[in-house]
Amino acid sequence: MDRLTNTVRPYAWGSTTAIPELLGTEPTGEPQAEMWMGAHPGAPSRVADRSGGGAYVALSDVIGADPEGELGPESVRAFGPRLPFLLKVLAAASPLSLQVHPDLSQAKEGYADEEARGVPADAPHRNYKDANHKPELLCALTPFDGLCGFRPAEEAADLLAGLEVNGLKPFVDILRARPEGEALREVLTAVLTAEREEMARTVAEAAAAASKLADGGAADGREPGQGNPHARAYAAYASVARHYPGDPGVIAAMLLNYVRLQPGEALYLGAGVPHAYLDGLGVEIMANSDNVLRCGLTPKHVDVPELLRVVRFEATPPAVLRPEAGPDGAERYETPTDEFALSRYVLAPGAEPRALGARTPQILLCTEGSVLAAPTGEEAGQLVLEKGQSVFVPAGEQVRVSGDGTLFRATVAV
Structure with missing residues (x-):
């Protein structure tokens, strides 16, 4: 189990206060839009070098050195030797771009086409950064406004x-x-x-x-x-x-539905559904992809013909989800995707610890209060997670969590 040191991305639409408040740090005056947790090459989390010495290494390098040991054989068989999801805290103070994501076949086709045509990976007009789809789930921590799906x-x-x-x-x-x-x-x-x-x-x-x-x-x-x-x-x-x-x-x-999420409610966004986040703080999880086609509300490139190929032109009511309670105390957000699964634990003082075991890797994020995470059967290695802190748990390791707080658990659904 490794405590994560995470990167905060300073996109212009970000809140100047929401993420600092979550982390208990002083605002810098600059927007702080997204805190990334995972092994995405754009901003991988860092962990203490397990060999000691005080150095920090990228989580992506830890996984790359032993994919099956860190991710588990099932995840590697399904998605290859990389963490298939990215977990974020997203803090919007102004609207994000109006956008849509391709499905898996569209992403593969679009990526192959741009590669064949020699479009540089960093070109501003490039649509497909990778060959993957990008289903995503946003769970509100505060009242959260968004637009989702055609009316x-x-x-x-x-x-x-x-x-x-x-x-x-x-x-x-x-x-x-x-x-x-x-x-x-x-x-x-x-x-x-x-x-x-x-x-x-x-x-x-x-x-x-x-x-x-x-x-x-x-x-x-x-x-x-x-x-x-x-x-x-x-x-x-x-x-x-x-x-x-x-x-x-x-x-x-x-043309889109306006939706307001209350804390604990979530919005699932599948392929082809146009959407935009407007305002609020939430936990977001997605397949590990950068593929976005924009419809507007941005100075960035808008490829209208490709956009029209990807958008699903049908009325789609917002897929607002409420967590479903499970027998193990987890509140699960059910989605049709295999790359990720998100659940929430609301822990109370004096309650029995919850055992979180998985054949696939986990990231645990505390969003309220304080949570103790302890390897099962071991005194050594336990960590206290305060609000805004997170840990990576390799596949096959079981952790018991207790305390007085709220914990989000991200893992692979296979």
């Missing part, structure tokens, strides 16, 4: 029509007249390929209207949101527009 076409038409913006009327007509999948494809294509200045004017008008409608009901004494069924969504879209003025992605975002 039904008729509902999207009503929402756009309610803004009473002339530039949106053609989209409303398409959404009401065409079959749903065809309509969603046609509208998204039109939004992303429109003349830039004309679309920027439409975005500005739509944002102003959304901001007004977000306060629906407040003028006559009712709570904000009571006067308009889409008021909370309008508020979210208006906020997106303030961060990305004139961006076509603002109108694309209006």
Whole structure:
């Protein structure tokens, strides 16, 4: 069992306070967006060298030296000699890009094509960094706002029509007249390929209207949101527009479901589902991939033809998950992916320790209180995990956890 030293990524959309508060450190004044736990080559966690001497080594190097010993033979057979998941703490203070992930066959095909064409790995227009898919799960630690999946076409038409913006009327007509999948494809294509200045004017008008409608009901004494069924969504879209003025992605975002997660709720995102995280702190786990196709809300490259190949043009209600209690005290978040499994343990003082054994590797993350992690049957090697701290447990090792706190457990689902 190895205590992890993790990298915090300073992306511009990150909160300046949420991750420092979790870690009990002083804010630097700079955004701190994601804390990575795992063996991703972009920012692998570090562990103390097991041979002693005080040096630290990358977890990826530890795994590379003995893949079967660290990951277990089942994980290696299924996913090769690498940790197949990446665990993160994500802290959003402003919207992330509107994006979608390919499925496994699309990723393999896209990666092979760009490799064959000699597209440099670090080229800004490169779509596929690897040949893997990227299913992901976000579990809220605070109230967490996001956009996920297309609304039904008729509902999207009503929402756009309610803004009473002339530039949106053609989209409303398409959404009401065409079959749903065809309509969603046609509208998204039109939004992303429109003349830039004309679309920027439409975005500005739509944002102003959304901001007004977000306060629906407040003028006559009712709570904000009571006067308009889409008021909370309008508020979210208006906020997106303030961060990305004139961006076509603002109108694309209006085609998506707005969702607010409460602490403990999670959102699963499969291939082809457009989404964007807006605001909040959460634990995120994903397959170990960097493949992202962007739809907007970003200065980065947007490859419209490839995006249209990958997006699933169908109404998709947000896949909000609540943990399912198991007999071992685990609260599990059930997903259809094999690369990862996420569960939560809410530990109480004086309760029996929970035994966490696995044939595959584990990362344990404390998000509240204090947790004691001890190798089964051993006094030596036990670690106290305070809020924000994490450990890597190799395959085949059983750990007993106890204390007064909340612990997330990430492992491989095979």
